[in-house]
Amino acid sequence: MFTGKNDGHFIALDADSGDVLWEFQTGAGVNAPPVVFEFEGRQHVAVYAAGALFAQSPPGDFVWLFSLEGEMDEVPDPRGLSAAEALFVKNEDVEADVVAGGEAYQRYCGQCHGKDGRGSHGGGADLTVSALSGDQVEAVIHDGLKQMPPFKSVLSDTQISSIALFVKSHLQ
Numbered sequence: 001m002f003t004g005k006n007d008g009h010f011i012a013l014d015a016d017s018g019d020v021l022w023e024f025q026t027g028a029g030v031n032a033p034p035v036v037f038e039f040e041g042r043q044h045v046a047v048y049a050a051g052a053l054f055a056q057s058p059p060g061d062f063v064w065l066f067s068l069e070g071e072m073d074e075v076p077d078p079r080g081l082s083a084a085e086a087l088f089v090k091n092e093d094v095e096a097d098v099v100a101g102g103e104a105y106q107r108y109c110g111q112c113h114g115k116d117g118r119g120s121h122g123g124g125a126d127l128t129v130s131a132l133s134g135d136q137v138e139a140v141i142h143d144g145l146k147q148m149p150p151f152k153s154v155l156s157d158t159q160i161s162s163i164a165l166f167v168k169s170h171l172q
Contacts, residue, residue, distance in 0.1 A: 002045060004030020006057035010047055010064065024072075028060025043068045059107060101166030104159050108151060109167075117171035123147065127171045137164040 001013045006029045012021040026049035034047040045066045051059035066072075106115065112124030119126045132140065141160045144150035151160065
């Protein structure tokens with residue numbers, strides 16, 4: 001039996017006892033069901049690790065394929081970065097900037113607030129009519145507000161500042 005966790009661990013359990021047989025860190029939240037299949041007489045397990053926004057798990061885009069034969073040592077994070085840092089790989093300067101803020105906004109905010117900030121099927125507020133200051137936007141992202149969850153445990157202060165800068169400069 002197999003299960004994934006929000007912290008990125010993929011776990012094989014003994015179906016009778018529930019004991020952990022093995023565990024593997026995938027680098028992103030494992031929220032998709034695994035697939036077990038046979039290929040050329042060998043059994044395999046595949047799982048997609050992508051994270052989940054509302055579970056606040058590390059994001060990623062990894063497909064892992066395991067054979068049920070042999071052993072494998074733990075591998076380092078496939079990106080060499082924490083999940084939060086991975087959003088900023090394209091930027092030489094990790095200071096809050098609008099490009100990084102836009103990328104992070106699309107990943108963490110766009111599902112609820114819409115790509116254009118006008119709200120979406122996720123029920124987020126229309127950000128284009130907000131009169132909040134940049135500091136207030138940062139505080140809402142950090143601590144949450146009403147139905148919006150806090151992102152302080154998922155995003156760094158630099159990422160929060162970048163998103164607030166993007167919201168203030170491109171959506172309001």
